[in-house]
Structures are given as structure tokens and as C-alpha cells.
Amino acid sequence: MRRSEPPPSTVRGLSRRRLLKLGLGAAALAGIGSQWAPLSAFAKEVDDFIRGPAVPDITPARLSEHVWMIWSKDGFPTPENQGMMSNITFVVTRDGVVMLDPGGSVQIGEMALRMIRTVTDKPVVAIFNSHYHGDHWLANHAFVDAFGTDLPIHAHPVTKKEIEGVQGSLWHSMMERWTNQATAGTRIVAPNRETNHGDVFRFGDVTLRIHHYGLAHTPGDICIEVVEDQLTHVGDVAMDRRIANMDDGSYVGTFRFYDELEKNAPSRIWVPGHGHASAEVLKWNRELFEGIYQNCVRAVEDGADMASARERVLADPRVASRAADTAGFASNIGKYVSLAYLEAEREAF
Numbered sequence: 431m432r433r434s435e436p437p438p439s440t441v442r443g444l445s446r447r448r449l450l451k452l453g454l455g456a457a458a459l460a461g462i463g464s465q466w467a468p469l470s471a472f473a474k475e476v477d478d479f480i481r482g483p484a485v486p487d488i489t490p491a492r493l494s495e496h497v498w499m500i501w502s503k504d505g506f507p508t509p510e511n512q513g514m515m516s517n518i519t520f521v522v523t524r525d526g527v528v529m530l531d532p533g534g535s536v537q538i539g540e541m542a543l544r545m546i547r548t549v550t551d552k553p554v555v556a557i558f559n560s561h562y563h564g565d566h567w568l569a570n571h572a573f574v575d576a577f578g579t580d581l582p583i584h585a586h587p588v589t590k591k592e593i594e595g596v597q598g599s600l601w602h603s604m605m606e607r608w609t610n611q612a613t614a615g616t617r618i619v620a621p622n623r624e625t626n627h628g629d630v631f632r633f634g635d636v637t638l639r640i641h642h643y644g645l646a647h648t649p650g651d652i653c654i655e656v657v658e659d660q661l662t663h664v665g666d667v668a669m670d671r672r673i674a675n676m677d678d679g680s681y682v683g684t685f686r687f688y689d690e691l692e693k694n695a696p697s698r699i700w701v702p703g704h705g706h707a708s709a710e711v712l713k714w715n716r717e718l719f720e721g722i723y724q725n726c727v728r729a730v731e732d733g734a735d736m737a738s739a740r741e742r743v744l745a746d747p748r749v750a751s752r753a754a755d756t757a758g759f760a761s762n763i764g765k766y767v768s769l770a771y772l773e774a775e776r777e778a779f
């Protein structure tokens with residue numbers, strides 16, 4: 431895929447390449463506070479100037495009566511996919527459209543909006559961000575551009591705080607780097623509403639119920655049950671044929687989260703942030719994680735080291751059977767075993 435080249439002119443005498451080389455890309459400049467107003471205005475100019483190209487359309491698929499998904503075939507960001515690495519889910523209600531994770535850049539959000547317009551002409555009336563990883567929320571920008579800054583953007587208090595802070599700017603700049611600036615022009619638009627476990631939202635004919643059961647994929651995950659459709663959006667708490675980033679997560683917490691979800695949000699369809707929606711998503715991910723974590727627990731009990739834990743994990747049929755069709759498996763399994771082993775050690779002592 432060819433990216434459109436920026437115009438050959440310069441910004442106040444500095445070429446785009448030179449700006450990026452100086453680390454003065456949109457990422458660096460966007461974080462500068464309002465006391466630097468002239469510099470901020472300059473940043474805005476740079477932002478507009480180096481805006482990444484449009485993202486190609488992906489036809490949405492209908493999952494249930496009210497819920498649609500724009501499916502992402504990739505699980506990791508690259509220059510070719512322009513950061514399109516996670517699913518975008520939206521709920522069409524009588525009162526308007528509700529976004530459940532709008533995507534990972536302003537360009538991706540604009541694509542989602544074009545696709546929503548093929549399904550309904552209703553306005554977007556709310557956004558939910560499932561957690562603070564940028565592939566799920568950086569597209570908030572496109573929706574406040576289209577529907578105004580009063581548009582409610584809901585997230586768990588931890589997620590809101592992290593997006594306003596370190597995780598927000600980290601993801602903003604990393605997405606630009608991973609995509610070779612394809613997401614440039616995206617602004618950090620943090621959630622403006624806090625939501626938590628047990629909250630219920632009514633949008634016309636649709637009821638959304640929020641589930642949160644502590645640390646799983648991150649400390650601030652919310653899952654959103656679309657009650658009338660017996661469908662639950664699980665964010666990255668569970669994946670399908672992908673292996674989750676567990677750097678901030680917990681295996682034990684994830685198992686507990688699944689138990690509570692199955693009990694309190696019985697669903698015909700689980701909608702993951704990565705991979706396909708189905709009735710089997712929690713089961714698929716639970717078995718993979720059990721294959722990883724239980725072997726690490728046993729290795730710790732036996733006094734075996736991490737390398738031998740890894741051998742046991744790879745030999746486990748629950749893991750081995752999933753290796754071939756799980757995106758990113760080979761490059762990530764070592765890290766996930768390490769994290770599981772460290773967690774098993776912490777639990778043991």
C-alpha cells in the first residue's frame with residue numbers, strides 16, 4: 431500500500447523530515463501545555479501539515495439486531511495497515527449510534543464514520559472506551575470533530591486517568607512510530623465521563639450494562655453488555671486467535687473476570703477487540719491462558735526455572751493446538767510465559 435506523500439513545501443523553514451528527526455513530530459508537540467500557546471498553535475499547524483492518509487473502507491458486518499462490527503484482520507500495527515489493528519463495534523439504537531471502541535487513529539475513526547453512514551443516518555450519541563490501549567480509543571478524535579466536544583465518552587476511572595496521563599501520550603506517539611506516521615494528525619481526546627461496574631445506560635430501545643471485576647487485561651477494563659441482544663463487548667479481556675498484551679494484566683484476574691462475566695452477563699455472542707465475535711471467545715481464551723498459567727504454577731511448585739516452564743507450556747495441548755492459527759504467537763509466547771511465571775511466583779509466596 432502506498433502512502434500519499436506530503437506536499438514538498440516546508441513548515442516555517444523546517445522540512446517534515448527534519449521535524450521528525452528532531453523528535454518534533456505531532457506526538458512530541460501535542461503534549462505541550464497551554465502555557466506554551468504560541469508553540470501549541472505551531473504544533474497544530476504541524477499536525478495539520480503532516481496528517482496521515484485516509485484509511486481504506488472495511489464493510490461492517492451485522493452481529494445481532496442492534497450491533498455491527500468493522501473487523502480488523504491484523505492484530506498489530508504496521509505502516510501497511512495504518513494502525514487498523516482492532517475491531518470497531520457500534521450499536522444502532524433508536525436514539526442514535528453508540529461506539530464501543532472507535533479505533534486507533536483519527537483516520538480510522540473517519541473510516542468508521544463513513545461505514546456507519548452505509549447503515550444509518552443517525553448521529554453518534556456516545557462512546558465507550560474499554561481500556562487505555564490506544565488502538566481502542568485514539569479515534570475518539572474523529573467523533574468529537576464530527577459531533578462536538580460535548581459528546582459523552584465513557585470509561586472506567588483508571589482508563590480515563592491513564593489516557594489523560596502517561597498511557598495517553600505513550601500510545602499516541604508509539605502508534606505514529608509503529609505506522610511510520612500514518613496516524614499523524616490524531617489528537618488525544620480523553621474520556622469525559624467515568625463509568626463503573628453496575629452502571630446501566632438506556633439508549634431508546636437498547637440497554638447497556640457495564641461490567642468490571644478488577645484487574646484482567648488492564649486495571650481499568652470494562653465489558654459492555656448489550657442486554658436486548660444477549661451480546662457482550664469484552665474489549666481485550668478476551669481475544670480470538672490473538673494473544674493479548676498482558677504487560678499490565680493478570681492471569682488470575684482474567685480467570686476471575688471470565689467467571690463473573692459468565693455468571694452475570696450470560697451472552698450468545700462475546701465480541702472481542704481482536705479476532706472474531708462468537709459464543710466461544712471466552713472458552714478459547716480461557717483454555718489458552720490455563721495452558722500457560724497452570725504449567726507455570728506447577729513449575730514454580732516444582733522449583734523449575736522459567737525455561738523449563740516455557741517447555742511445559744509449549745508442550746501443553748491447549749497451547750500447542752492454538753499456536754498455528756494465533757497471530758503473533760511465536761514472537762510473543764516467551765514474554766507471556768515470563769509474565770505468567772512471575773505472577774505464579776507472586777501468588778505462591
Ligand SMILES: [Zn+2]
Binds near residue numbers: 561563647
Ligand atoms: Zn489492549
